Amino acid sequence: MYQEQQVNRLHTYLKQFGSLVLGFGLLFSSGYAAEYFVDKGHVDGVSGISFEIKPPYLNEKKAFNLRAENLSPWQLQQISDAMPFIAAFTNAQLGNGVSPALLPASETKVRSIRNIQNLNSDTFLAVKTIQNWQITAQQIQFNIDYFYTGQDGHFVFFRDNYIFKSNKQKWVFEKHAKTEPEGVLVCEKSPQGWRVCVPLHRAKDH
Amino acid sequence: MQECNIELTRQVHGGGFWDFLKFDSGTSNGAREDGNALGAGCGTVKSDAYVPDMMFGIDVSQACFQHDQSYSTCGFSRLTADTNLSNNILNDCKAQGGNALTCNVIAGVYGVGVTLFGASAFNQAQAQSCN
Numbered sequence: 001m002y003q004e005q006q007v008n009r010l011h012t013y014l015k016q017f018g019s020l021v022l023g024f025g026l027l028f029s030s031g032y033a034a035e036y037f038v039d040k041g042h043v044d045g046v047s048g049i050s051f052e053i054k055p056p057y058l059n060e061k062k063a064f065n066l067r068a069e070n071l072s073p074w075q076l077q078q079i080s081d082a083m084p085f086i087a088a089f090t091n092a093q094l095g096n097g098v099s100p101a102l103l104p105a106s107e108t109k110v111r112s113i114r115n116i117q118n119l120n121s122d123t124f125l126a127v128k129t130i131q132n133w134q135i136t137a138q139q140i141q142f143n144i145d146y147f148y149t150g151q152d153g154h155f156v157f158f159r160d161n162y163i164f165k166s167n168k169q170k171w172v173f174e175k176h177a178k179t180e181p182e183g184v185l186v187c188e189k190s191p192q193g194w195r196v197c198v199p200l201h202r203a204k205d206h
Numbered sequence: 207m208q209e210c211n212i213e214l215t216r217q218v219h220g221g222g223f224w225d226f227l228k229f230d231s232g233t234s235n236g237a238r239e240d241g242n243a244l245g246a247g248c249g250t251v252k253s254d255a256y257v258p259d260m261m262f263g264i265d266v267s268q269a270c271f272q273h274d275q276s277y278s279t280c281g282f283s284r285l286t287a288d289t290n291l292s293n294n295i296l297n298d299c300k301a302q303g304g305n306a307l308t309c310n311v312i313a314g315v316y317g318v319g320v321t322l323f324g325a326s327a328f329n330q331a332q333a334q335s336c337n
Contacts, residue, residue, distance in 0.1 A: 037327045039250035039274075044243050053243045053251070055334040059275045061243065068241025096279045124279075124290070126272040129242055147268060149290070153297035155268055189302060193228055194240070195265050 049076040057087035065131035075135045082140055082164055082171035086130065089164075089173055090144060094125045110173060111181060113146050113158055123148050128157060128197075140164045141177050145185065145197065157185035157197050226308075232259035232267060240267075247271055248316075250327070261312050264304050269294040273320065277331040284328045292317035 041054030046066045053061045061083060066076065095114055113125060125148045134141040141163045150156040160181035165174040185197035232239055232247055233255045240246075248270035249257030259267040269291055276287035292313045299309035 036253040037323045038330045039245050042251045059278050062246035063242055065241040097281055126275045154301050193260055193263050
């Protein structure tokens with residue numbers, strides 16, 4: 001029984017590997033390699049709601065986690081409307097080449113991940129995912145998971161919480177949802193091999 | 207002595223022996239399994255389904271996503287971004303329990319990949335971010 005499972009597993013992996021080799025071969029031999037590795041953005045449809053995953057802030061928009069949470073079309077529409085504002089805000093929070101002085105006045109009350117984690121300007125801060133959506137007619141609450149390469153060369157993941165409010169057709173940062181950020185995350189490999197991260201304090205509780 | 211069944215062992219170590227052969231793009235049915243949009247890992251919206259986010263059982267998606275974001279930062283050096291990708295994969299692979307040979311192979315494959323095919327992506331991303 002166990003051997004049979006292992007053989008089936010091996011067959012599955014070999015098929016996946018074969019598909020990837022074939023895919024790469026077709027990709028590179030077709031002469032369209034450049035086209036496949038250049039991202040000009042796209043329109044994503046989730047439960048009938050359109051999301052403009054396009055520049056500016058293309059990668060921040062890609063980090064919006066819209067499928068893993070069971071969001072209604074109305075909630076998705078709220079996020080779609082707020083996406084350009086949240087993406088711009090996230091980009092400013094990363095602070096890679098952006099002077100903090102350029103941040104809008106309303107965002108000066110935002111906690112700085114760079115200050116909290118004592119990151120110098122050379123440390124590249126990236127966004128992993130934007131998730132844990134809680135949505136009402138007037139506000140959107142969510143978490144942003146950031147990550148950077150620590151001094152020991154390993155990735156450090158950090159989560160903070162935010163509330164945006166609707167104001168004259170715009171969505172603006174209102175306040176943090178909690179007085180403290182969730183902070184550093186502890187990540188483990190799932191049985192499928194993917195990284196799964198939870199806040200350090202929650203990991204200690206377990 | 208405590209006895210561990212195979213499923214318990216998998217939970218602790220994150221996989222079985224055959225995970226060495228595990229390649230996965232992290233997509234299914236045209237969408238990313240982690241819930242993010244296509245391209246939020248290794249590859250773009252068009253190539254996400256073909257470029258592995260997991261190679262030899264090692265999750266390299268974060269190193270790829272950081273590399274994408276480096277390319278999209280106005281004024282960021284392409285050489286630095288590509289070097290960081292290889293170093294991040296190497297370190298992250300070791301942190302996930304990969305052996306030296308496996309980690310060097312994965313870092314080498316992605317490093318060569320971005321060196322050969324990254325120029326147009328870098329130019330496009332810089333043009334978008336510096337406007």
